[in-house]
Amino acid sequence: MIEAVGLTKRYGKTLAVDNLSFTVPTGRVTGFLGPNGAGKSTTMRMILGLDAPTGGSALIDGKHYRDLHQPLRTVGALLDAKWVHPNRSARAHLQWMAKSNKINPKRVDEVLDIVGLTSVANKRAGGFSLGMSQRLGIAAALLGDPQVLLFDEPVNGLDPEGILWIRKFMHRLAEEGRTVFVSSHLLSEMALTAQELVVIGRGKLISQTSTEDFVAQATENTVRVRSPHLSALRTALGRTGVSLRDEGDSLVVTGMDCAEIGELAASTGAVLHELSPQRGSLEEAFMQLTGDSVEYHAGLAETIDLVAAGK
Amino acid sequence: MTLLAVERIKLFTTRSPWWCTLIALGVTVGFAALMAGTAEADVPMTVSASQFGYGFGLVVVMVMAALAVTTEYRFSTIRATFQAIPNRSAALLAKTVVVALLAGVIGLLAAFGSWGVATMMTPDVDLAINTAFEWRAVAGVGLVYAIAAVVAVAVGILVRHSAGAISLLLIYTNLVENLVTLIPTVGPKIHQWLPFNLAHHFLTGNPDPTGRPDQFGPGLSDATVGPWPAVAIFAGFGLLMLLISLVVANRRDA
Known part of the structure; x- marks a missing residue:
């Protein structure tokens, strides 16, 4: 379970995350929904202890990330698929990560097999397509067989096949009783992937409900x-x-x-x-709820077009 | 030990350390060959002169050490690292140790390689390493490279950008320390306490009276402390820089 209590992050004058409190339950896929710039990635970085919150705290099973022993065994995360040295092979990348948390090196080949990268394991990661990088990131997240998984915009830029694969994969992880927290700015995508939703706009919590209720209430x-x-x-x-x-x-x-x-x-x-x-379409519902809190207004109609086009 | 193994995997699964090692060995040993090739009866080869090129290797080693950190920031693998090892000081210390050890090994290979080439090319000259000075001049290169690598890693952590960190290191070691001597009156007094000048003093200070005249070996340092206190101050400088960089890395968002 992930718990955010009064999480706040201030960059100079801008308040990126504003007194955000929510819980991510076990055994469900929870969507983290908000327009671009709403503070989703910042929140995820604070959960992982990469950024220090200005106020409040984020706890994983009641602990700060920093206090986790061998954290990759508790929390797996894919925040950005490009966090790989381009000249290092996929296998070497996973090897150092496994070593750092005393994970059996055999697990490296297991996760490569799960995400279907076995055949390119020794190729340099810099030459990977976005879809392959995304898979490598997921392999890294799964390395420690963690109970809690965080994914930041995992379907961004993927082809339909890749999107479907990731969606099914998230469901499987949740069915195995894991906590899955996945961010997106696309409600249509989240409606298919997530069972629970945490919706934010401009760093503030807009609602936390089941996806069904959210859609019904919003449309x-x-x-x-x-x-x-x-x-x-x-x-x-x-x-x-x-x-x-x-x-x-x-x-x-x-x-x-x-x-x-x-x-x-x-x-x-x-x-x-x-x-x-x-x-009413899901996109309209989403716009209705977060419309006032879009950080960079492009004119409502244009924004709807952009959202509908999946950009 | 685990963290050292992690950093060893990270360092040797990219190409730049291999290239830097080869280049460092190439320039130092190559320069020793040049020295030995041009040695004559009135300009005899000495153990100290075989190490003339150590400064070129030093630059390459510092570039390698700085890159070992700045590429982590460049490709955000530093975030993956802190995600796997939330104790940032431990992770960065392990990296520093691994990079410094590699730098030390490169230093020893470069120094003894240079000495070996000089010995082979000038067989009639006695280049046996006998005195404390000669040992310092050769084996000491390893120590100086290792400490310089610590400085470079610290600068890399602080600056985070490859180009910025490398420019800063090169400009400082090649220009700033020497330019300080141009300041009237106090310049030379400050210069004799500057870290890389002290490192140079460790390698070249207190020469053998039996050696060849100063002008045929690497220039002498103006530092007035003994060679060992000099290298101790150099090491202290490296540790201080490392400490500052760790404090900053812990306070900063990754």
């Missing part, structure tokens, strides 16, 4: 109704206390599903020309 469920008997229908709907909105020649109903509206229309004898559920 407004509305139904569009078109009818030649709109005024009668409006009166009938108005009595139920749902909220109504006119949109051209149609009515947008919030707080009632299609079946209920259809039944109500039948009982009032109103003919329906259209009865269609409108589901």
